[in-house]
Amino acid sequence: xxxxxxxxxxxxxxxxxxxxxxxxxxxxxxxxxxxxxxxxxxxxxxxxxxxxxxxxxxxxxxxxxxxxxxxxxxxxxxxxxxxxxxxxxxxxxxxxxxxxxxxxxxxxxxxxxxxxxxxxxxxxxxxxxxxxxxxxxxxxxxxxxxxxxxxxxxxxxxxxxxxxxxxxxxxxxxxxxxxxxxxxxxxxxxxxxxxxxxxxxx
Amino acid sequence: xxxxxxxxxxxxxxxxxxxxxxxxxxxxxxxxxxxxxxxxxxxxxxxxxxxxxxxxxxxxxxxxxxxxxxxxxxxxxxxxxxxxxxxxxxxxxxxxxxxxxxxxxxxxxxxxxxxxxxxxxxxxxxxxxxxxxxxxxxxxxxxxxxxxxxxxxxxxxxxxxxxxxxxxxxxxxxxxxxxxxxxxxxxxxxxxxxxxxxxxxx
DNA sequence: CCTCTGATGTTGACACCAGCAACATTATAA
DNA sequence: TTATAATGTTGCTGGTGTCAACATCAGAGG
Numbered sequence: 001x002x003x004x005x006x007x008x009x010x011x012x013x014x015x016x017x018x019x020x021x022x023x024x025x026x027x028x029x030x031x032x033x034x035x036x037x038x039x040x041x042x043x044x045x046x047x048x049x050x051x052x053x054x055x056x057x058x059x060x061x062x063x064x065x066x067x068x069x070x071x072x073x074x075x076x077x078x079x080x081x082x083x084x085x086x087x088x089x090x091x092x093x094x095x096x097x098x099x100x101x102x103x104x105x106x107x108x109x110x111x112x113x114x115x116x117x118x119x120x121x122x123x124x125x126x127x128x129x130x131x132x133x134x135x136x137x138x139x140x141x142x143x144x145x146x147x148x149x150x151x152x153x154x155x156x157x158x159x160x161x162x163x164x165x166x167x168x169x170x171x172x173x174x175x176x177x178x179x180x181x182x183x184x185x186x187x188x189x190x191x192x193x194x195x196x197x198x199x200x201x202x
Numbered sequence: 203x204x205x206x207x208x209x210x211x212x213x214x215x216x217x218x219x220x221x222x223x224x225x226x227x228x229x230x231x232x233x234x235x236x237x238x239x240x241x242x243x244x245x246x247x248x249x250x251x252x253x254x255x256x257x258x259x260x261x262x263x264x265x266x267x268x269x270x271x272x273x274x275x276x277x278x279x280x281x282x283x284x285x286x287x288x289x290x291x292x293x294x295x296x297x298x299x300x301x302x303x304x305x306x307x308x309x310x311x312x313x314x315x316x317x318x319x320x321x322x323x324x325x326x327x328x329x330x331x332x333x334x335x336x337x338x339x340x341x342x343x344x345x346x347x348x349x350x351x352x353x354x355x356x357x358x359x360x361x362x363x364x365x366x367x368x369x370x371x372x373x374x375x376x377x378x379x380x381x382x383x384x385x386x387x388x389x390x391x392x393x394x395x396x397x398x399x400x401x402x403x404x
Numbered sequence: 405c406c407t408c409t410g411a412t413g414t415t416g417a418c419a420c421c422a423g424c425a426a427c428a429t430t431a432t433a434a
Numbered sequence: 435t436t437a438t439a440a441t442g443t444t445g446c447t448g449g450t451g452t453c454a455a456c457a458t459c460a461g462a463g464g
Contacts, residue, residue: 013349030280040217066342083349107247107313110369110373110375111309111313112373137395152377153387153390154388156370156376156391157387157390157391157394159361159366159370160363160366160367160370160376160391161366161368161391161395162366163369163370164361164362164364164365164366164367164369165362165366167312167365167366167369167401168358168361168362168365169352171312171314173312173328173356173364175354175358185355185358185359188359189359189362189363190357191398191402192359192388192395192398192399192402193363193395193398194398195397195398195402196393196394196395196396196398196399196401197394199397199398200394200397202394
């Protein structure tokens with residue numbers, strides 16, 4: 001059971017997760033090292049193996065936690081709006097904002113081509129984050145601001161849009177220096193896409 | 203000089219590049235190993251250092267080569283069209299198609315957050331590929347199919363769209379199995395975005 | 405209270421990797 | 435022809451992921 005209280009050194013699993021996030025933020029997901037995580041948690045280099053099968057599983061856990069935060073960011077960003085379509089665009093803003101603030105975390109979440117299916121926790125959190133987007137879309141549909149019908153293609157399109165912006169911005173490939181500039185660009189792009197999705201004949 | 207003909211073992215630099223592409227395609231960019239590349243090129247584990255400062259520089263070279271291929275893919279895909287806007291959308295198709303066919307290559311090109319500025323070759327090929335997109339946009343503008351003005355924001359938006367699709371598709375996060383389905387979705391998304399960009403007031 | 409068992413953490417080892425240094429070889433220029 | 439620089443090799447160091455064996459502690463059954 002995971003619910004059991006402390007152990008030898010307090011509950012290490014959570015500590016390792018936190019340490020992993022810190023290490024990734026410091027040296028990037030590429031140079032991320034299991035031993036460094038152990039060091040930061042003041043534990044021997046093999047202790048993590050009692051909580052994670054291998055390095056990949058720890059990364060998957062970090063990614064899963066990232067999806068939770070991502071969903072939160074989207075929800076927070078879109079909360080202040082009462083207009084459904086506006087809320088959708090703002091949730092896109094939240095998506096990009098999250099990526100800009102925790103770029104390494106974001107990388108871990110999406111640059112792991114393998115092990116998607118292998119880690120149900122990862123898939124579940126991802127689904128939850130995606131669902132925030134779908135909810136916004138359905139709301140906009142019900143408000144008549146987007147064409148009725150299956151929300152999935154609309155959601156996938158919107159997702160692709162903000163995901164592309166996020167990725168390119170993180171990589172430094174967008175010619176914007178400050179976060180605000182990127183977010184303004186995000187507003188422009190998502191607005192354009194929303195306009196197009198509304199008028200599309202299909 | 204780099205321009206000098208063969209050497210000891212023929213021109214290794216090119217051989218290493220080819221081997222690197224093969225290794226990446228086999229084990230992925232994550233598990234990519236300099237020594238494995240050397241092995242594949244039938245050369246000692248230190249020979250690559252005579253042609254690349256370190257592992258990262260070899261990866262940068264692979265990425266640069268990838269951008270060339272990407273630009274080609276975009277050009278080829280959009281060639282058959284005579285309509286300017288259509289050509290733009292088709293170049294987006296070429297972008298996604300490239301990503302689907304050489305996903306590891308694509309990863310190397312974009313998952314390297316560092317060393318963009320450090321490798322002029324990389325930056326240059328990237329610029330060239332981006333320019334293909336800009337050209338298509340400008341053509342569409344001149345044909346009156348997109349609003350006149352600075353093409354850059356339009357290009358960045360379009361790029362973000364197809365890049366997001368490509369990334370998500372590679373990661374297996376889009377619910378499409380076959381390449382054709384992804385490309386069809388790409389057509390849908392880019393058409394929507396094109397529609398939106400055309401009508402946007404800004 | 406005591407023992408025992410399993411969960412948790414540690415030590416030590418292996419194979420592998422990136423990169424450095426010293427050496428060997430060969431192509432080219434003087 | 436010979437010297438020099440470019441190219442390739444061998445061997446090493448410090449670091450990594452992971453396995454196996456061992457140590458320690460928490461809590462259950464008595």
